[in-house]
Amino acid sequence: MNLLTRNTDYAVRALIHMAGKAPERVSARDLERDLELPRPFMRKTLQALQKSGYLASAKGKNGGFTLVLPVEKIRLADLIALFQGPVSMGDCLFRKKLCECVKTCPLRREIKQIEAMALAHLRGVTIASLMKR
C-alpha cells in the first residue's frame, strides 16, 4: 500500500530531531551523523521544507536549519502533500487525461471515501503528536 515515501519519512524524523534540539541550528551534516540518513538526499528534503516555510535556513559556516512553525502546526497530511502530491486526487483515479468512465466508474466513490477517511486522520497527526511517545 505504501502511504509514505522516504522523503516524507525522513522529513518527519528530521523535524522531530530538530524540535528536540531547538532553538539550536541543525545542519544536514548533523542529521547524517545523528539519524544516519543520506546527506545529499536530506539536503534536498530540507530545502523543500525551507521553501515551504517549515524551516529557516542560514548559509555559511555554522549554518543550518531551524524550525519556524510550532510543532503542533506541522501536520503529517501537509508533509505528505508536499512530498507526494495531494492525498486525495482529482476526479479520475488515474490522473492524466481522465478516462471516459468517470461518470460510471464504480470504484471512484469508494476510493474517494477511503481517501477522505485517511486524510481526516492524517490531519490530526502532527509533529507534536508524534513526539508524545
Place this chain on the structure above:
Amino acid sequence: MNLLTRNTDYAVRALIHMAGKAPERVSARDLERDLELPRPFMRKTLQALQKSGYLASAKGKNGGFTLVLPVEKIRLADLIALFQGPVSMGDCLFRKKLCECVKTCPLRREIKQIEAMALAHLRGVTIASLMKR
C-alpha cells in the same frame, strides 16, 4: 496516493461485466471490444483471476471465462491483495530489511491505523455492492 493499480481496476470492470453476461462465457476479445481494455494485458489479468479461483476458463474456440464465485463473495480487498500485494504490510513501513527504528518509529503506529481503517472498508466492498449503482 493511488490505492489502486490498473490491474485491479481492469479486474473489477471485467468482473462486473462478466457478472452482467453470466452465465455466458466471455473472452478477452469480448472485453477488448466491450470495455476497450488492452487485450494482451487483460489476458494476464484474467489468467491471474482464474488461478486464484475467481474464474473458470475454457480453452479452444468459443472459449473464455466464466465467474465461479458469487459476486457477493468477491471483495475488493482481496483483489487488491492479489494484484498489488497485501494491503497492510509487515512490521516496517519500508519492507525489505526492516529498519532499525522499528521500535521507536513514530510513524508506524499511525500508518498502521490508517491501513487498518482502509482494509476494513475495502473488505466491505464487493463486486455485488459495486454493481448496485
Place this chain on the structure above:
DNA sequence: TTTAAATGATACCATTAAGGTGTCATTTGT
C-alpha cells in the same frame, strides 16, 4: 481434417517514479 479462435505460460519491452548522488556557485563565521 483442417482451420480459426481461444487460453496457458512466459519472456520481453517501455515508461515512470523513487531514491540517491554530484557539482558549482554563493554565503559567512573564524
Place this chain on the structure above:
DNA sequence: ACAAATGACACCTTAATGGTATCATTTAAA
C-alpha cells in the same frame, strides 16, 4: 584566505507499472 554551510540543479540507478509478443496447446466448427 578558508572551510563549512546552503541554493540550485543536473544526473544517475533501480524497481514497479503498464503493456506487448510469442509459442504451445486445446477445441469447436466449417
